[in-house]
Amino acid sequence: MPLYEDWTAEPVNEKMQEICNNLASESxxxxxxxxLPGSKAYIASRVRYFKQTALRPACVAVPTQPHGLQRLIQLIGKERIPFGVSSGQHHSNIGFSSTAGGLQIDMRQFKDLKLSKDKSYVDVGPGLTWYEVYRMLEGTGVQVVGGRTQSVGVGGFLAGGGGMGWSTNVHGMTVNTALEAELVTPQGEIKTVSYSNDPDLFWALRGGGNKFGIVFRWRLQTHEQAKIVYGGMRIYPQSRKKVINQAMVNFLSNNTDPGAQLIISYGVAYKLIGIICLQVYYPHQDPGSIFSEFDVERVGKAWSDSWGPTTFADSVGTSYTEMHANQRSLMDEQNFQNFHSVALLNAAADLSYEYGRKWFIKGRFMPLSQSICSIAIEPFQQGWGAQFKETQGVYPYHNSPMPIILLFYWKNARDDEYFTQTARFMIDRLRQIAIEEGQDLSNFPAYPNYAQADRTPEGLFGKENWERLRGLQKRYDPENVMGLTKYFS
Known part of the structure; x- marks a missing residue:
């Protein structure tokens, strides 16, 4: 789908103006x-991580209490108002968390966090970012499974795909740790659901998208967390590609400690062509020799190195992508069986370097200091998903997918289709290499939080889960109220 600028300029009709004015009078x-349009708060609210998703709503509603959210959903259903719901404003697809000419519901005021007395669970509001959650839990001795980028919001992370985090090897995705959810249903009722009182709806809420109501409180199981962990970011020159990739393959082949995680990103960014290694050892601050494959004697000296003792929250705060918020950008992904092939990793690196150079040599896009062409390798331990079958959400990860993520940033709307097609070419090329090496990718659905809007629901959730999800949509939302906002279709 093209990401054209005129999406942001849809006129507000008289009916919506009247509805917004009435809502303002009863605020x-x-x-x-x-x-309302023109106010400082309205203008500021349209600043989003992915610039193309900053549509122009008729007005922005910011509820502070559940009954205010209840009133909004009842009005949406009665008047058939197009709408969007946002928490961290971090979704990459147009209309999935925003709306053009409709009612934008902004969940930023639902920021409560309450830890139980025995510290076994925590209630969190969807308006929190994961960085805020981690910060608020510091010093308690516990943490939760959450996002690996600091500005990602709780709400979309859980509903949109289920949530992969630094501790997923041990504790699963975030949806595996969810104990209950409190929401406003499409009928405008306030309801608390869990495994015990409504297992079907609870399953659908955990990764099934924005089609079953609006959750305003999640209860998540906690796990023990040391105050200081080991983590950070290293940046290497492009010339170290082969030794870094060999080190990554050796690490993945030999490491048996599920607490050790690495993400490698190849790309052209900030006038540099290089390799970024994000690393976290979350059990405590001493990983021993676990990351010895990346010792300077083996891979050479990094341009920049922040690996070392840190808080868990600060280890998440090292992501370089945060510097490019509010740019035109694209995210897409492909899942693999494993990353035990140096050839596959080399191909990912070469694609990012080749196309990154092409963009800049043409001079058609951003200056070097404002551009990114990135391909990231996000491995987990082999077989990680099999141990969490009993608490699996909508996204089917039982075959333990390993994602490669594409992330591009650029300036001009006229180049949107070029970048979309480039992403598809890169994914197809990497798939081809993996299949030629013997990987069976026939049953690896794309992860919804990373996927472009043109993916089919069956290609995200699998045929069985998608059929179940469709049936539950008809049961829980027979008037299709949630169909007034967008999602994969």
């Missing part, structure tokens, strides 16, 4: 702030 009663 004190409903405890819901209403931001």
């Amino acid at each position: 004190q009663l409903t405890k819901t702030e209403i931001w």
